[in-house]
Amino acid sequence: MAHAPPPPKDRARVPTRVPNRASRRCPSGSLSVASGASREVASLVAGGNGRTAYVVGTFDTKGAELRYAAELVAATGTPVLTVDVSTGGHGGTNAGADTSPGASPGADVTAAEVAASHPDGADAVFTGDRGTSVSAMAVAFERFLAGRGDVAGVLGLGGSGGTAIIAPALRALPVGVPKLLVSTVAAGDVGPYVGVSDLAMMHSVTDVAGLNRISRKVIGNAAHALAGMVAHPVPDAEDRPAVALTMFGVTTPCVTAVAERLAADHDPLVFHAVGTGGRAMEALTGDGLINAVLDITTTEICDLIAGGVFSAGPDRLDVFARVDVPYVGSCGALDMVNFGARDTVPERYADRLFYEHNAQVTLMRTTPGECREIAEFIAAKLNAMKGPVRFLLPEGGVSALDAPGLPFWDPEADRVLFETLEARVEQTADRRLVRSPHNINDPEFAAALVAAFQEVSR
Numbered sequence: 251m252a253h254a255p256p257p258p259k260d261r262a263r264v265p266t267r268v269p270n271r272a273s274r275r276c277p278s279g280s281l282s283v284a285s286g287a288s289r290e291v292a293s294l295v296a297g298g299n300g301r302t303a304y305v306v307g308t309f310d311t312k313g314a315e316l317r318y319a320a321e322l323v324a325a326t327g328t329p330v331l332t333v334d335v336s337t338g339g340h341g342g343t344n345a346g347a348d349t350s351p352g353a354s355p356g357a358d359v360t361a362a363e364v365a366a367s368h369p370d371g372a373d374a375v376f377t378g379d380r381g382t383s384v385s386a387m388a389v390a391f392e393r394f395l396a397g398r399g400d401v402a403g404v405l406g407l408g409g410s411g412g413t414a415i416i417a418p419a420l421r422a423l424p425v426g427v428p429k430l431l432v433s434t435v436a437a438g439d440v441g442p443y444v445g446v447s448d449l450a451m452m453h454s455v456t457d458v459a460g461l462n463r464i465s466r467k468v469i470g471n472a473a474h475a476l477a478g479m480v481a482h483p484v485p486d487a488e489d490r491p492a493v494a495l496t497m498f499g500v501t502t503p504c505v506t507a508v509a510e511r512l513a514a515d516h517d518p519l520v521f522h523a524v525g526t527g528g529r530a531m532e533a534l535t536g537d538g539l540i541n542a543v544l545d546i547t548t549t550e551i552c553d554l555i556a557g558g559v560f561s562a563g564p565d566r567l568d569v570f571a572r573v574d575v576p577y578v579g580s581c582g583a584l585d586m587v588n589f590g591a592r593d594t595v596p597e598r599y600a601d602r603l604f605y606e607h608n609a610q611v612t613l614m615r616t617t618p619g620e621c622r623e624i625a626e627f628i629a630a631k632l633n634a635m636k637g638p639v640r641f642l643l644p645e646g647g648v649s650a651l652d653a654p655g656l657p658f659w660d661p662e663a664d665r666v667l668f669e670t671l672e673a674r675v676e677q678t679a680d681r682r683l684v685r686s687p688h689n690i691n692d693p694e695f696a697a698a699l700v701a702a703f704q705e706v707s708r
Contacts, residue, residue: 302329302400303480305473306391306416307407309357310336312458315407315469317356322473323405328480331400333359335391335415337375337383359394361387367394384411392419402483403428405476407458407469410435417443425534428479432472434458446530490517491541493703494531498523498547499607500649501582505546507696512703516541523547523583528562532569542575542707544699546690547582548628552616555623557596558587567631574636576706578699581648582690584624584667585658586613605657613651615658621667629674632681639681640702643668646689653689 305320309332316332324330334357365372368390375386395401401423406416413433420429421444429449436451443451452472456464493516497505509518519540521527528550534540550562570577589595589612592604603615616624632639645668651658668685675683684702688695 301402302331303402303476304331304333304395304398304404305407306333306335306404307458308336308412308415309334309361310338312407312412313356314461315458315465318461318466319405319407319469319473322470323477326474326477326481328402328477331359332357333364333391333394334361335364335387335412336361337380337387337411337415338378364394365390367391367397369393380411384414388415388418391415392422395419396422401427403476403480404430405472406431406433407454407472408433409458412458413443417449420449421445421447423447426484428476430472430476430479432458432469441526446526446533488517490515492517492519492539493542493544494535494540495520495544496523496528496531496547496582497521498549498583498649500586500651501547501690503650503691504582504696504699505544507693508544508546508699508703511696511700523549523560523562524588525550525553525560525562528566532562532566535573535575536569538573540575542703543570543577543579544703545577545579546699548579549583549586549588551624551627552584552587552620555627556587556614556616556620558589558614560588567628567635570631571634571636576638576703577635578640578642578702578706579628579632580642580690580699581644581667583649584621585616585648585652585660585663587616587620588613603657605651613658615660616663618660618663618666621663622670625667625670626674629671633674633676635681637680638706640706641671641675641683642695642698642702643671643683643685644690644692644695645685645687646692646695648690650691 303323305316305323307316309316320330320332362372365375365387368374368386375383375390377383377386395404396419404420404423404427406412406420408416408431413431413435416431420431423429425448429447430452431443431449432452432454434454434457436453440451443449452468454465454468456462458465493512495505495509495518497520505520509520512518521531531540531543535543550560550566552558553561554564554566591610592606592612595604595612595614599614605613605615607613632641645664647653647659648664649658650656652664653659672683675681677683684698686695686698688698
């Protein structure tokens with residue numbers, strides 16, 4: 251890639267750590283590398299208790315933009331540390347500057363220092379091959395950031411390569427630590443970059459390739475957003491036990507009623523069961539941040555079995571085999587598989603029963619055969635759970651669409667679902683199935699869920 255010619259020798263380099271009163275009060279700390287995996291850091295929910303705002307990117311190609319962002323953050327009185335995650339040599343800011351791999355003109359932390367955090371050392375990063383270097387630098391930066399004790403928030407700038415380097419480290423930071431990534435790819439599918447974290451991505455509109463009337467605005471807004479989040483952290487939550495609930499539009503009345511009944515003594519955390527919701531709930535449970543689970547809406551398993559768009563993957567429910575927490579589950583929305591607009595439904599399903607939830611969401615009714623597969627999947631996972639389990643079967647229908655006179659009412663499919671669960675689940679005193687004559691959204695069913703929760707939480 252071509253680089254701009256270096257400035258005249260007598261031109262002063264723009265400082266990246268801009269002097270301010272706050273930085274004198276709050277030094278950024280040492281440059282020690284990580285001693286353990288970032289998962290150790292991600293086991294806590296944080297509210298921005300560090301001291302320093304980090305501005306991160308590839309200084310070999312985006313130095314001016316990164317320095318501009320750092321100056322704006324520092325001008326608010328926030329201590330700033332710039333970090334270079336470049337993967338090759340570059341021309342520097344002065345004639346005769348170091349062009350060796352890892353040299354970082356204009357950055358407080360050099361790419362070489364970051365690369366040293368890689369388990370196999372810096373040589374594993376600076377390989378000369380772009381693909382392997384980008385992947386290795388992502389590992390190194392994640393470990394580097396995990397070892398820092400002063401992170402108040404992070405702003406990253408990047409194209410596709412920089413985004414691939416920066417996103418994993420930001421994704422691994424605790425929920426609540428401000429994390430913002432200005433990226434050229436943020437207008438597309440950002441799921442692989444965000445995962446189940448609270449990483450915010452902002453589309454750069456233009457390429458991150460020089461300061462112009464567009465990039466100054468976008469990067470400036472991002473810098474001020476980070477500064478605001480760092481300056482005004484949200485207080486930590488109260489100490490009520492956290493209870494996770496899974497919800498879909500067609501199970502909202504049930505989940506809302508249950509959450510309201512529990513709110514006096516618990517902190518209800520509701521997760522939208524669209525794939526990322528189930529994964530986020532289970533990730534937080536695995537990190538010890540969830541005290542109990544009301545997995546009312548297990549619909550993501552339908553999409554796994556039938557190829558819908560909201561699958562949480564084959565690992566759904568596995569965390570409960572590793573973590574001993576009370577688990578109350580149900581069959582919420584197991585009557586449907588989710589697709590996008592009607593014309594996105596696979597041709598093999600052309601003769602199936604559909605319901606158009608809206609122009610972008612098409613629901614397909616599960617068949618008795620699919621319900622059998624779904625029940626077998628759930629039963630195997632329930633049998634492996636460590637903690638006390640109650641799983642409720644709503645005979646009056648598993649969603650707002652599964653009731654007499656409504657589009658997805660199919661007593662035969664529901665019968666197969668329930669009977670397969672009863673045949674496959676190994677019931678014990680701590681693991682029980684409970685039938686209810688009500689629809690999942692009836693008040694009586696919400697009351698039954700709360701009663702089951704109270705029973706397993708004793």
